Amino acid sequence: MFDFLDGYDVLGAFWLTVKLTAVSAVGSLVWGTLLAAMRVSPVPLMRGFGTVYVNIVRNIPLTVIILFSSLGLADIFGMTMGSNDFDVQGFRLAVLSLVAYTAAFVCEAIRSGINTVPMGQAEAARAIGLSFTQTLRLVILPQAFRSVIGPLANVLIALTKNTTVAAAIGVAEAASLMKTMIENEAQTLLIGAVFAFGFVVLTLPTGLILGWLGKRLAVKR
Amino acid sequence: MSTVLYDTPGPRAKRRNVLFSVVFTVVLALLLWWMWQKMDDKNQLESALWKPFVESEAWTTYLLPGLANTLKAAALAMVIALPLGAVFGIARLSDHRWVRAVSGTVVEFFRAIPVLLLMLFANEFYARSTNVGSADRPLYAVVTGLVLYNAAVLAEVVRAGILSLPKGQTEAAYAIGLRKGQTMSSILLPQAVTAMLPAIVSQLVVIVKDTALGGVMIGFAELLNSRGTLAANYANVVPSFIVVAIIFIVLNFLLTSFASWLEQRLRRSKRSTGAVLGVDKVDDLNAAEVGGTYGTGAGGSI
Numbered sequence: 001m002f003d004f005l006d007g008y009d010v011l012g013a014f015w016l017t018v019k020l021t022a023v024s025a026v027g028s029l030v031w032g033t034l035l036a037a038m039r040v041s042p043v044p045l046m047r048g049f050g051t052v053y054v055n056i057v058r059n060i061p062l063t064v065i066i067l068f069s070s071l072g073l074a075d076i077f078g079m080t081m082g083s084n085d086f087d088v089q090g091f092r093l094a095v096l097s098l099v100a101y102t103a104a105f106v107c108e109a110i111r112s113g114i115n116t117v118p119m120g121q122a123e124a125a126r127a128i129g130l131s132f133t134q135t136l137r138l139v140i141l142p143q144a145f146r147s148v149i150g151p152l153a154n155v156l157i158a159l160t161k162n163t164t165v166a167a168a169i170g171v172a173e174a175a176s177l178m179k180t181m182i183e184n185e186a187q188t189l190l191i192g193a194v195f196a197f198g199f200v201v202l203t204l205p206t207g208l209i210l211g212w213l214g215k216r217l218a219v220k221r
Numbered sequence: 222m223s224t225v226l227y228d229t230p231g232p233r234a235k236r237r238n239v240l241f242s243v244v245f246t247v248v249l250a251l252l253l254w255w256m257w258q259k260m261d262d263k264n265q266l267e268s269a270l271w272k273p274f275v276e277s278e279a280w281t282t283y284l285l286p287g288l289a290n291t292l293k294a295a296a297l298a299m300v301i302a303l304p305l306g307a308v309f310g311i312a313r314l315s316d317h318r319w320v321r322a323v324s325g326t327v328v329e330f331f332r333a334i335p336v337l338l339l340m341l342f343a344n345e346f347y348a349r350s351t352n353v354g355s356a357d358r359p360l361y362a363v364v365t366g367l368v369l370y371n372a373a374v375l376a377e378v379v380r381a382g383i384l385s386l387p388k389g390q391t392e393a394a395y396a397i398g399l400r401k402g403q404t405m406s407s408i409l410l411p412q413a414v415t416a417m418l419p420a421i422v423s424q425l426v427v428i429v430k431d432t433a434l435g436g437v438m439i440g441f442a443e444l445l446n447s448r449g450t451l452a453a454n455y456a457n458v459v460p461s462f463i464v465v466a467i468i469f470i471v472l473n474f475l476l477t478s479f480a481s482w483l484e485q486r487l488r489r490s491k492r493s494t495g496a497v498l499g500v501d502k503v504d505d506l507n508a509a510e511v512g513g514t515y516g517t518g519a520g521g522s523i
Contacts, residue, residue: 042227043241059473060466061433068462132227161335168437175337182345192342199334
């Protein structure tokens with residue numbers, strides 16, 4: 001019944017999806033935290049930059065960003081991302097786009113977490129003489145992160161699903177393979193079910209585990 | 222001004238802030254200058270490439286029809302997904318365990334798989350099993366994909382909307398002798414719809430963005446797709462991307478602003494119960510355990 005799977009590297013495609021997700025997740029967490037720090041910083045210009053970045057990037061479809069990274073950045077500006085191999089380049093461009101896009105949502109999640117930390121905490125931190133950076137790093141962010149594990153899990157799951165958009169620039173991840181298979185093989189329904197199942201397996205445990213972890217780690221007040 | 226994180230700046234802090242501002246401005250200016258130079262090097266700033274956008278032809282032939290298709294698909298998806306979502310959202314709150322289980326499974330399933338997969342599948346499905354003409358097929362496939370995914374997301378929004386109402390509403394309805402169906406249709410749902418409006422408008426942004434997937438992957442002639450035709454005609458890849466991105470930004474920014482204006486207005490209005498649902502509140506629900514069912518947190522807000 002599953003003969004149609006012969007000759008296709010389904011697991012390999014999903015492995016690429018996982019790799020895309022993992023690398024982009026780390027990148028967007030770093031860039032998103034920086035953006036969040038900018039958005040709450042005392043320097044008006046940095047706040048402005050953070051706000052503008054988040055509002056612009058959130059409103060552009062990821063498809064436009066990824067396609068631009070391939071047709072614009074790579075073809076016109078000759079950005080090779082340190083490799084001439086087409087596949088490696090596609091992967092890196094996809095990561096770049098996913099990080100740029102997802103970071104905006106990570107930033108908003110973290111910022112909402114910062115808002116959950118009670119005013120008194122920051123006041124106390126300032127009262128004992130901590131600077132803005134110290135307050136943020138030692139007092140606010142550790143608590144904020146623990147309270148936004150749930151929302152960050154949502155962002156991570158959305159990121160997992162968004163990696164499929166990389167198929168638009170020829171990255172051979174799951175959606176790309178599904179497109180090929182569905183066009184060449186007769187079992188449309190079965191192929192669809194296999195790939196849907198793959199994504200359910202990827203996203204459902206992530207949501208459950210991180211949701212549970214979020215509740216466990218949240219600072220009880 | 223002072224916030225949670227820092228005091229109103231004193232003289233030293235003011236000086237430091239000015240220093241940071243200057244450094245940041247210089248870095249930002251360098252970056253912009255570098256980008257400008259790079260574009261100049263690759264001749265992307267030549268007026269010939271930008272000229273089409275100030276003439277009407279590029280708009281009437283490519284961009285506006287594309288935008289119209291984007292809006293058409295988004296509107297269709299919204300109009301179909303909303304009642305479907307309402308049904309599943311209410312079903313998830315049913316008293317009967319099997320209704321809850323079935324609708325819960327359906328909702329979680331469609332929230333867990335990417336829209337792109339749904340679109341690709343729908344496209345192939347329509348090609349093989351129905352006699353939808355090949356000209357209409359991309360639109361059908363895009364709308365189907367969007368409907369399946371967003372109905373699941375909207376089901377969660379509806380559920381959150383109903384759960385956000387004070388418990389006393391249901392109790393009062395039962396007290397005056399209304400049945401379950403009557404309570405839902407004449408007490409809970411009308412109030413929930415008001416509370417949900419901002420979240421629903423925000424969801425439109427997601428739908429508008431997702432139509433672009435259909436343009437690249439299954440050849441639906443929406444805005445991003447017509448950008449390709451336009452760029453092929455005028456050879457202006459980078460400018461066309463910038464213009465299309467700006468159209469998307471403006472459109473979605475208007476929707477976002479409308480959603481938050483609506484939220485403010487509904488919060489102020491005296492007629493509602495005061496329960497208003499922004500997107501973030503729905504996300505909270507996704508992450509938490511509510512009403513005996515478990516949200517996997519396959520968040521639909523991106």
